[in-house]
Amino acid sequence: MLQYEKLFSGAFQHLKGNIIRELYKYTNQPGFISFAGGNPSPATFPNKQLAEIAWEVLMEKKVPCLQYGVSAGQMSLREYIAESLSSEGVPAKAENVVITTGSQQSLDLIAKAFINPGDCVLVENPTYVAALKIFSIYQADVEPIPCDDEGVIPQALEEKLKEKTVKLIYLIPNFQNPTGITIPWKRRQEIMEIVKKYNVVVLEDDPYGKLRYAGDAVPHMKTLDSEQQVIYMGSFSKIIAPGLRVAYVVCDEKIAQKIVLAKQNNDMHTPNLTQLIVDEYCRRGYLEPHLKECRRLYAEKRSMMLDLISKYFPGEMKWTKPEGGLFLWSSLPEGYSSMKLLEYVLPCKVAYVPGESFFVHNDGINTMRLNFSNADTSKMETGLKILGEQISRYLSDGNTK
Amino acid sequence: MLQYEKLFSGAFQHLKGNIIRELYKYTNQPGFISFAGGNPSPATFPNKQLAEIAWEVLMEKKVPCLQYGVSAGQMSLREYIAESLSSEGVPAKAENVVITTGSQQSLDLIAKAFINPGDCVLVENPTYVAALKIFSIYQADVEPIPCDDEGVIPQALEEKLKEKTVKLIYLIPNFQNPTGITIPWKRRQEIMEIVKKYNVVVLEDDPYGKLRYAGDAVPHMKTLDSEQQVIYMGSFSKIIAPGLRVAYVVCDEKIAQKIVLAKQNNDMHTPNLTQLIVDEYCRRGYLEPHLKECRRLYAEKRSMMLDLISKYFPGEMKWTKPEGGLFLWSSLPEGYSSMKLLEYVLPCKVAYVPGESFFVHNDGINTMRLNFSNADTSKMETGLKILGEQISRYLSDGNTK
Numbered sequence: 001m002l003q004y005e006k007l008f009s010g011a012f013q014h015l016k017g018n019i020i021r022e023l024y025k026y027t028n029q030p031g032f033i034s035f036a037g038g039n040p041s042p043a044t045f046p047n048k049q050l051a052e053i054a055w056e057v058l059m060e061k062k063v064p065c066l067q068y069g070v071s072a073g074q075m076s077l078r079e080y081i082a083e084s085l086s087s088e089g090v091p092a093k094a095e096n097v098v099i100t101t102g103s104q105q106s107l108d109l110i111a112k113a114f115i116n117p118g119d120c121v122l123v124e125n126p127t128y129v130a131a132l133k134i135f136s137i138y139q140a141d142v143e144p145i146p147c148d149d150e151g152v153i154p155q156a157l158e159e160k161l162k163e164k165t166v167k168l169i170y171l172i173p174n175f176q177n178p179t180g181i182t183i184p185w186k187r188r189q190e191i192m193e194i195v196k197k198y199n200v201v202v203l204e205d206d207p208y209g210k211l212r213y214a215g216d217a218v219p220h221m222k223t224l225d226s227e228q229q230v231i232y233m234g235s236f237s238k239i240i241a242p243g244l245r246v247a248y249v250v251c252d253e254k255i256a257q258k259i260v261l262a263k264q265n266n267d268m269h270t271p272n273l274t275q276l277i278v279d280e281y282c283r284r285g286y287l288e289p290h291l292k293e294c295r296r297l298y299a300e301k302r303s304m305m306l307d308l309i310s311k312y313f314p315g316e317m318k319w320t321k322p323e324g325g326l327f328l329w330s331s332l333p334e335g336y337s338s339m340k341l342l343e344y345v346l347p348c349k350v351a352y353v354p355g356e357s358f359f360v361h362n363d364g365i366n367t368m369r370l371n372f373s374n375a376d377t378s379k380m381e382t383g384l385k386i387l388g389e390q391i392s393r394y395l396s397d398g399n400t401k
Numbered sequence: 402m403l404q405y406e407k408l409f410s411g412a413f414q415h416l417k418g419n420i421i422r423e424l425y426k427y428t429n430q431p432g433f434i435s436f437a438g439g440n441p442s443p444a445t446f447p448n449k450q451l452a453e454i455a456w457e458v459l460m461e462k463k464v465p466c467l468q469y470g471v472s473a474g475q476m477s478l479r480e481y482i483a484e485s486l487s488s489e490g491v492p493a494k495a496e497n498v499v500i501t502t503g504s505q506q507s508l509d510l511i512a513k514a515f516i517n518p519g520d521c522v523l524v525e526n527p528t529y530v531a532a533l534k535i536f537s538i539y540q541a542d543v544e545p546i547p548c549d550d551e552g553v554i555p556q557a558l559e560e561k562l563k564e565k566t567v568k569l570i571y572l573i574p575n576f577q578n579p580t581g582i583t584i585p586w587k588r589r590q591e592i593m594e595i596v597k598k599y600n601v602v603v604l605e606d607d608p609y610g611k612l613r614y615a616g617d618a619v620p621h622m623k624t625l626d627s628e629q630q631v632i633y634m635g636s637f638s639k640i641i642a643p644g645l646r647v648a649y650v651v652c653d654e655k656i657a658q659k660i661v662l663a664k665q666n667n668d669m670h671t672p673n674l675t676q677l678i679v680d681e682y683c684r685r686g687y688l689e690p691h692l693k694e695c696r697r698l699y700a701e702k703r704s705m706m707l708d709l710i711s712k713y714f715p716g717e718m719k720w721t722k723p724e725g726g727l728f729l730w731s732s733l734p735e736g737y738s739s740m741k742l743l744e745y746v747l748p749c750k751v752a753y754v755p756g757e758s759f760f761v762h763n764d765g766i767n768t769m770r771l772n773f774s775n776a777d778t779s780k781m782e783t784g785l786k787i788l789g790e791q792i793s794r795y796l797s798d799g800n801t802k
Contacts, residue, residue, distance in 0.1 A: 002600055004629050008659055009539075012514045021472065037469070045467040051459035054674070065641035066446040071422065101502055101668040108667050112538070113413045133666050137513070138410075199403055222475070229403050241467035243584050243673040258409055261416050265534050266509050267502040267668065272644040273455070274672045367415035 010062045011137045018129050019357045027351050033383030036351040038326055039374040040178065041301075044294045045241050046286065053280045054273065054384045061276060071264040073099025073248070077279040081234070081248050084282075085102050089223035090232065092250050098259045101270045102245040103207055103235040107131055109262040110168070110203060110231060110249070111138045111139070122160055124152055126358030126367070128177045128205070131170055138166070144360040151176065151183035153192040161198040169195065173221055175325025178324075178358045178369040179300075182323060185218050192224040198298070199229065207235045210291055212324035213299035228252035236278050238293060238326065238373075244274045293364040298326070305372040308381055310316040312388030314395060319370075326373040329355070330367040338396065339365065344390040350383050412538045419530050420758045426751050434610035434784035437752040439578065439727055440704075440775040445695045446642050447687065454681045455674065462677060472665040473657070474500025474649070478680040482635070482649050485683075490624035491633065495653050499660045502671045503607055503646040504636040508532055508715045510663040511604060511632060511650070512539045513567070523561055525553055527759030527768070529578045529606070532571055541568070545761040550576065552584035555591040561683040562599040570596065570603045574622055575610040576726025579759045579770040583724060586619050600630065602656075608648075611692055614700035622639045625673040629653035637679050639691060639727065639774075645675045658664065698775050699727070702781070706773040709782055713789030715796060720771075727774040728757070733767040737796065743790040751784050 016022075017219050020036060023071045027034035032346070046398030058065055072078065078094040085092045107130070115121065117139035123131065146156040152171065160166065171191075173183040176357075183191070195202050204221045208300055222230040228251075235247035249259060265268065281287060305328060320329040332338060338354040345351065355367025375383070406414075417423075421437060428435035459466055465475070472481065479495040486493045501507045516522065518540035524532065526545030536543045547557040553572065561567065572592075574584040584592070596603050597725070605622045623631040629652075636648035652661060664670065682688060706729060710720055720731035733739060739755040746752065756768025776784070 002602065004655060007515065007602070007656075009513065009515055009517050009520075012659050012662065015659075021665060024471075039469055039594055042468055045463055045466060047459045047463040050467070050667060053455045054455035054459055055452045058448045058455055058619075062446055062448040063443045064644075066451070066644040067443055067644045068440055070425075101672070104666070105668040112410065114408065116410050120409075130666065130669075137666055182729060201403065201408070227402060232697060242468040242469045243465075245668060245670070245672040252403075254405060255408075258413055258416075258563060260415065261418060264418060264422060265531065265538055266530075267506040267507070267646060269646070271502070271646040271675045273678075274674060277674075308632045390554055 011139060011264045013136070014375055015289040016054065018133055020129065020353055023351055023353065026303060027092055028348070032349045032351065033379045033386070034351045035372070035375055035383065035387075036325075036353045036371040037371055037374060039292075039371070040238050040242065041297060041374050042279075044290070044297060046290055049281065049286055050241070050277055053277050057276045058279060065272050065276055067113050068141065069269045070120070071269050072260045073097065073270060074272060074275040074279060077122060077275050080282050081250065083231065085250050088251065089219050090225075090309070095253045096250050096256055097126055098249050098263060098265065099270050099275055100247045100257050102203065102237060102242070103233055103247040104130055105132045105266070106233045106247055106249050109266060111135060111140070113258045113262045114167055114201070115140045117243060118165055119196050122157070122166055122169045123360065124171060124176060125360050126355060126364055127170065127176055128172060129357045130362065131304050132206070132358075135170075142360055149181060150187050151181050152187075152191060154187065154194055157191060158194045161194065161200065167196070169200055170205065171202060172205045174206055174218070175322050175327075177208070177325070178327055178353070178355060179329040180322025180325055180327050182218060188218065189222050189224060195229060196227050199227070202230045203233060204230050205233045206380070208325035210239055211295060211300055211326070212296060215297055215323040222250070230395070231255060239287070239294065240278060244278060246270060246274050246278045301372045301375060301377060304380055305370065305375065305384070311371065312385045314388065314392045316395060317391065326371055328370045328372065330368050330370055332364055332391070333395070337365045338368040341391065341394050344394050345387060348386045348390060350386045350390070352387070412540060414467045414727055416663055417600070419534055421530065421754055423471070424752055424754065427747055430750070431745050433750045433752065434777070434780045434787070435752045436771040436776055436784065436788075437774070438772055438775060440772070441639050441643065441695075441727070442698060442775050445691070445698060447682070447691055450687055451642070454678050456696065458674065458677045458681060466677055467598040467675050470670040471721045472670050473661045474498070474671060475673060475676040475680060477684075478676050479717060481680055481683050482651065483569055486651050491651065492619050497651050498658055498698050499650050499657050499664060500671050500676055501648045501650065501664065502668055503638060503643070504634055505531055506667070507634045507650050508535045508649055510660050512541070514659040514663045515602065516541045521565055523558070523567055523570045524761060525572060526578060526761050527579055527756060527765055528571065529573060530758050532606070533761065534795060543761055550582060551588050552582050553588075555588065555595055556755065558592060559595045562595065562601065567599070567601050570601055571606065572603060572622070573606045575619070576612065576711075576723050576728075578609070578726070579728055579754070579756065580730040581721045581723025583619060589619065589622050590625060594621060596630065597628050600628070603631045604634060605631050606634045608728035610640050612623060612696060612699060612727070614696055614703055616724040623651070631657060640688070640695065641679060641682060645679060647671060647675050647679045648754060678781055702773045702776060702778060705778060705781055706776065706785070707773065709785040713786045715789065715793045717796060718792065721740065727772055729771045729773065731769050731771055734796070735767060738766045739769040742792065742795050745795050746788060749787045751787045751791070753788070
């Protein structure tokens with residue numbers, strides 16, 4: 001018999017699944033109204049265009065599609081991404097681009113190529129739960145940077161950088177996951193000034209940037225990257241389809257080469273078929289009109305959710321009003337626990353993501369993330385009404401913690 | 402400016418690309434005759450059937466295809482694989498199967514879930530070069546097990562296991578890469594008896610098992626796995642198309658759950674589209690006739706290569722006559738170097754893989770791997786004639802080392 005207790009690596013001995021994937025067990029049940037998950041709406045998936053392209057690509061590009069490919073990714077897609085970033089003020093060539101099997105993999109490859117056990121990684125607090133998991137698997141010393149409603153506070157960042165050597169700073173500047181906050185232009189400039197002074201690598205994770213429903217676009221932090229220290233992470237998951245698993249990093253060529261080595265020793269390369277489908281989809285000009293339609297749909301869902309929350313949530317609740325992305329962020333009064341609230345809400349077949357797993361030290365126990373992009377508009381009112389009622393019930397039970 | 406010398410993790414500070422991927426730079430040039438690479442023949446790629454299936458899957462399974470999927474993989478494909486393994490004497494259920502983005506990723510996920518720095522991993526010597534890279538990235542203490550022409554020597558394996566605690570044993574029992582050796586049934590039984598005694602996990606990597614051209618099939622080592630300590634690794638890369646990147650592991654459920662966690666924190670899941678295409682391809686009964694055709698083609702190429710080597714290689718050369726797989730393994734006389742020989746051969750636009758990078762301590766400098774599956778039959782004679790001539794030239798130059 002195998003000795004299970006000694007079998008797995010240190011990081012995996014006690015590793016648990018992340019809360020969002022664990023909640024799937026419930027939210028997959030019929031009749032469940034879920035505001036959990038980070039899923040885009042299936043209504044947006046352009047499956048007919050993708051089916052046509054898949055057929056053509058397999059018939060016309062047999063070998064590039066089916067033989068082993070290059071670890072950095074399909075040249076045509078890398079060129080498309082380089083041109084696209086260049087048009088957004090980030091001069092890039094194909095050599096700066098590495099295609100990955102989803103942004104989750106971008107994070108894993110970067111963590112693998114950069115992090116030694118004990119290396120310090122600074123993150124917004126709260127931040128993307130899977131990023132926290134990945135950094136912890138590589139045994140990074142993850143430290144939160146104090147944030148306000150414009151994101152990372154520059155002075156607090158500088159203090160951290162003075163205090164100790166930092167390997168990476170992980171930021172989601174647009175419609176942050178989970179808070180929905182966007183770092184304003186002025187603050188992006190301040191942050192970049194500081195990171196230049198301390199020669200530290202910044203991961204600019206931008207899966208939602210193209211999903212803006214209000215206000216003006218803010219240029220990428222990488223547009224200010226005169227010292228080539230920003231690794232920009234983009235993805236087609238939220239704007240075409242997550243099931244295709246196509247994402248990318250754009251960075252200094254020397255860094256890109258290390259990420260390619262990590263990729264070579266991971267899945268060798270992202271499937272050629274999905275890369276070539278995404279490439280064709282973009283090159284045929286399908287992406288822009290599709291994005292317009294996504295923005296229209298999500299703007300509507302966002303407004304609907306904000307209206308319904310105002311209507312049904314008790315007065316003690318707070319929530320953000322993000323200008324884009326997929327999420328709202330809401331808080332119970334201090335001292336109440338959104339995990340505890342889940343025990344009220346799950347039996348009513350409604351779900352959200354409790355906020356604490358987005359925090360470095362699992363604080364923020366009173367917070368929750370609500371997804372509107374994948375919420376069924378016909379059920380949104382029912383779901384939020386139930387959620388509001390259960391919140392009231394929980395608050396009146398007075399079960400603090 | 403970033404301080405590059407301190408930027409990357411220990412494993413990545415000096416990591417180089419593997420020799421096979423490095424040789425691509427040459428072998429991609431027009432007119433090159435390459436016996437390097439581990440590529441299947443593009444002539445076998447069933448692109449029309451795959452195109453039809455891709456179209457249908459995208460039209461009929463829009464959401465399962467394009468929304469986020471489950472980390473362990475598509476249930477239908479996991480069930481197919483479980484049934485298929487069960488019919489080969491390995492009782493398995495879907496819970497025992499994890500779909501990966503190619504066997505390279507299977508290795509990475511297993512290494513990540515099992516290996517702490519310094520953990521001992523035993524390997525055949527020589528062995529798959531990318532496995533050596535991956536184990537070294539996770540800072541395993543990789544030790545060779547003495548082998549003969551039937552693979553791992555049981556007594557030598559037992560001595561190693563007595564000597565120290567071993568985390569994993571990595572074996573390629575069928576048509577081994579690079580040697581082409583198959584471990585006979587009797588020896589598989591002996592090896593399994595020993596590993597049961599020492600409670601150690603065995604990775605049975607079997608990418609080529611279905612590509613047998615002579616002799617009788619030998620049951621998987623996992624058919625002897627009464628203690629659930631064998632992780633069987635299979636792949637569709639060599640039998641459908643590597644560009645799709647679909648592979649799998651079959652193992653004890655507790656181990657599968659850890660691999661799923663590694664997967665969740667890596668690329669979240671393998672693209673649904675490629676999984677569903679492979680599933681449909683197999684379920685429509687396309688795989689068996691396709692395999693028959695692959696075996697016919699590769700058997701012919703293998704015979705042709707063996708004949709041409711006999712004809713053109715100088716008498717001092719040795720080579721294996723594998724019963725399946727994609728490779729022959731050949732040796733120069735002791736003291737000569739296949740790396741040095743490459744300097745003679747590359748300018749003639751011919752390539753093979755020098756053997757030393759397949760060895761744990763880069764010994765075996767006189768060996769080389771020759772791929773026949775992807776060799777163009779019309780150019781095979783020209784290529785092997787040139788190779789034979791250059792070997793003779795090198796040997797007569799008397800450049801030992």
